[in-house]
Amino acid sequence: MANKLGIFPASGGLGGSTLRHLLRQVPANEVVLVARSPERLSNEEAAGAIIRKADYDIVQTLEHSFDEISSLNLISYASIQHEHRFNAHKSAIDAARKSGVKHIFYSSLAFAGDGNPDTKAQVMLAHLATEKYLAQLHDQNPQFTYTVIREGLYSESFPLYTAFFDLKAPSNEICIPHDGSGPGIAWAKQDELGEATANLIAQHAQDPAAFPYLNKIVLLSGPRALSLNETAEVFSRVLNKTIKVRQVSVDEYVKQPQVQSGLTYGGGNWAPLWATAFDGIRDGECAVVTPHLAQILGREPEQFETTIKNMVLT
Numbered sequence: 001m002a003n004k005l006g007i008f009p010a011s012g013g014l015g016g017s018t019l020r021h022l023l024r025q026v027p028a029n030e031v032v033l034v035a036r037s038p039e040r041l042s043n044e045e046a047a048g049a050i051i052r053k054a055d056y057d058i059v060q061t062l063e064h065s066f067d068e069i070s071s072l073n074l075i076s077y078a079s080i081q082h083e084h085r086f087n088a089h090k091s092a093i094d095a096a097r098k099s100g101v102k103h104i105f106y107s108s109l110a111f112a113g114d115g116n117p118d119t120k121a122q123v124m125l126a127h128l129a130t131e132k133y134l135a136q137l138h139d140q141n142p143q144f145t146y147t148v149i150r151e152g153l154y155s156e157s158f159p160l161y162t163a164f165f166d167l168k169a170p171s172n173e174i175c176i177p178h179d180g181s182g183p184g185i186a187w188a189k190q191d192e193l194g195e196a197t198a199n200l201i202a203q204h205a206q207d208p209a210a211f212p213y214l215n216k217i218v219l220l221s222g223p224r225a226l227s228l229n230e231t232a233e234v235f236s237r238v239l240n241k242t243i244k245v246r247q248v249s250v251d252e253y254v255k256q257p258q259v260q261s262g263l264t265y266g267g268g269n270w271a272p273l274w275a276t277a278f279d280g281i282r283d284g285e286c287a288v289v290t291p292h293l294a295q296i297l298g299r300e301p302e303q304f305e306t307t308i309k310n311m312v313l314t
């Protein structure tokens with residue numbers, strides 16, 4: 001029966017969290033896990049589910065990977081690049097449509113505020129293009145539906161926004177191309193985003209027609225926005241050490257060794273492109289707080305400071 005729930009890629013941080021929470025609500029034999037590295041799926045979690053191997057970068061592997069799936073959670077290709085990343089998403093969406101997938105939950109990102117189509121952050125461009133493509137597909141064929149989940153900026157991903165500040169070897173200064181003042185970031189805990197995403201998938205599966213987020217963008221933000229100065233104050237409190245943001249030029253920012261190494265992968269150095277994220281933050285793109293995460297979880301989301309304290313303890 002073509003009524004299964006799919007996750008692709010299922011083996012990463014967000015996909016794994018979504019999977020764990022989804023399996024608390026639906027039987028494993030109703031789930032299809034598609035992954036580039038199926039061996040990274042834990043045997044315990046994947047037991048009973050259909051497992052398939054597919055790679056965003058090898059288009060033919062996507063063919064038939066989404067067969068039997070009615071609702072697919074498509075998690076973005078891990079990159080900050082625009083065209084290549086969008087093309088990867090488009091190939092997966094086209095393959096899913098060919099397989100008969102009726103609804104796509106696209107895990108987008110919480111730049112560009114609550115549903116805006118514009119951004120200053122390079123990292124958001126492929127997401128916006130994918131969101132637009134899904135809307136176009138729905139316009140062409142209203143039987144096909146989608147939900148864009150703009151997943152909040154993970155609390156755990158603070159290194160990306162703090163020049164790779166290291167909780168285990170903390171520096172006194174965070175040197176970024178931003179003065180640290182507000183607006184900031186409505187940090188959200190990754191596992192709570194996975195839990196909320198799973199809740200949405202399960203709710204939609206129960207009664208697709210009554211699903212409140214059909215053909216909509218839903219922004220899952222954390223409970224409050226912290227400026228980057230307030231973020232540094234959290235580190236100061238948790239580590240009992242004074243830590244300050246110091247604004248530097250983009251050139252100085254990208255030359256820092258930890259920024260160079262943290263943003264060099266896949267044959268490229270992405271630091272200059274990544275620096276545009278600070279322009280988006282400055283414009284308030286990541287500071288929008290919505291009630292959705294709390295409503296979907298049925299409780300208040302975890303505060304950034306609590307997540308950081310727990311990270312220091314582990």
Ligand SMILES: NC(=O)c1ccc[n+]([C@@H]2O[C@H](COP(=O)([O-])OP(=O)(O)OC[C@H]3O[C@@H](n4cnc5c(N)ncnc54)[C@H](OP(=O)(O)O)[C@@H]3O)[C@@H](O)[C@H]2O)c1
Nearest residue numbers: 009011012013014036037055056057076077078079153154
């Ligand atoms: N919301 C945020 O704050 C935030 C923060 C960081 C990143 N992100 C983005 O959100 C998405 C999910 O993040 P995450 O934290 O779950 O990342 P993650 O833990 O690094 O997982 C990445 C996943 O993508 C898979 N993958 C990589 N290249 C692939 C390919 N060519 N074909 C198929 N699968 C591939 C990996 O599979 P393997 O197991 O085979 O490696 C893994 O399952 C990514 O696009 C990431 O860039 C969001």
